[in-house]
Amino acid sequence: MIDSEAAAQAWLAARPEWDALAAERIDRLIALLAEENTRQNLVAAASLPVVWQRHIVDSAQLLAHVPRETSSPWLDLGTGAGFPGLVIAALRPECEVVMVESRARRVEWLERARLALGLEQASVIGSRLELVPSRSFRVISARAFAPLPRLLELSARFSTKDTLYLLPKGRSAQQELLELNRWNHLFHVEQSLTDTDAGLIVGQLLGPKGRKP
Numbered sequence: 001m002i003d004s005e006a007a008a009q010a011w012l013a014a015r016p017e018w019d020a021l022a023a024e025r026i027d028r029l030i031a032l033l034a035e036e037n038t039r040q041n042l043v044a045a046a047s048l049p050v051v052w053q054r055h056i057v058d059s060a061q062l063l064a065h066v067p068r069e070t071s072s073p074w075l076d077l078g079t080g081a082g083f084p085g086l087v088i089a090a091l092r093p094e095c096e097v098v099m100v101e102s103r104a105r106r107v108e109w110l111e112r113a114r115l116a117l118g119l120e121q122a123s124v125i126g127s128r129l130e131l132v133p134s135r136s137f138r139v140i141s142a143r144a145f146a147p148l149p150r151l152l153e154l155s156a157r158f159s160t161k162d163t164l165y166l167l168p169k170g171r172s173a174q175q176e177l178l179e180l181n182r183w184n185h186l187f188h189v190e191q192s193l194t195d196t197d198a199g200l201i202v203g204q205l206l207g208p209k210g211r212k213p
Contacts, residue, residue, distance in 0.1 A: 002194050008052035011193070012060055016068075017091040025090040025117045026056060032113050033081065040105050042081035058194045059084030059143070060091060062166045065190070065202055066139055072096045072121075075137040075158055077129060078145035080106055084168075086113055088141070089122035097122040098137070100129055129154050141166045148176040152183055152205060159205050166202055168192065173199030184209055 002008050012018055012026075030051055036042055047054040062084055063071075072095040076085035079099035089097040099122065101107050107126035114122050125132055134157045145151055151167070159165070165187065169176055173189045180187070184206035192198035 001196055002053060002057060005050060005052045008057040008194070012052070012057055015060065015063065015091070017060075017063060022091055025093075025119075026087070028117055029082070029086060029090055029113065030056070032116060036109055036113075040109070042106075042109065053194050055081075055083050056087055058168065058192070059087035061193045062088065062141060062168075062200070063091060064193075065166055065200075066164060068092065068095075070138055070164070072139075073098060073135075073137050074139040074141065075155075076100065077140065077142035077151070077155060078102075079110060079124075080144075082110055082113055083143055084141055085122070086110065086117070086119075089114070089119045090117055093119055093121060095121060098125060099123070100125045100127065100132055102126070102128045134158065136160050137163055139164050139166060141168075143168045144170075148180055148201065149182065152180075156205060156207075161204055161206055163204060164202070165205060166200060168198065168200050170195070170198045173201050177201055182209055183207070 002011055034048055071092060074095055074097045076099045079085040079101045085097055085099035099110055107124055110124045137158050140155055140159060140163055142151055177187055177189060187201050187203035189199040190202050192200055
């Protein structure tokens with residue numbers, strides 16, 4: 001379990017994505033986040049002193065479940081302050097990361113941060129997910145986006161049987177999965193590396209029950 005800022009930084013430094021350029025992008029992201037947080041409430045102020053644990057590595061841990069060759073294109077739903085979307089894009093800049101966010105001020109922030117970090121393969125869609133044109137993605141992530149049944153209803157048209165879902169769900173992960181009745185799936189819960197009470201829902205969505213996968 002990662003229980004300190006030093007441990008979080010050490011974990012990330014051991015990742016294959018980590019190099020001098022990645023370090024520069026993440027340091028820049030943290031500085032931009034702190035500055036923007038004085039203008040709009042992107043994240044809780046109390047989380048900034050533990051930003052590596054709470055936001056950077058909490059996002060980066062998703063990469064441990066995705067080989068580099070199967071991580072693009074990546075769809076991040078309700079990206080908000082940029083987690084995990086901006087972190088994923090910063091650590092795998094060759095990956096096409098599409099961040100969907102409906103709130104105008106958050107969209108503006110995401111676009112400014114994307115440009116400042118030089119993330120040419122990343123993009124921001126400022127829209128409700130219901131209005132985003134359908135296409136298939138290899139990975140779909142969402143952090144605090146919607147309850148699991150609603151999330152799947154909204155995102156199923158972007159997935160295939162091979163799409164990997166990575167859904168940080170906090171304390172509700174196991175319960176939400178137990179209560180998921182309308183879908184055929186291959187989901188399971190992984191322990192979060194940054195929070196002993198949190199889980200990640202990981203796996204594939206096969207389709208609505210009553211229809212062959």
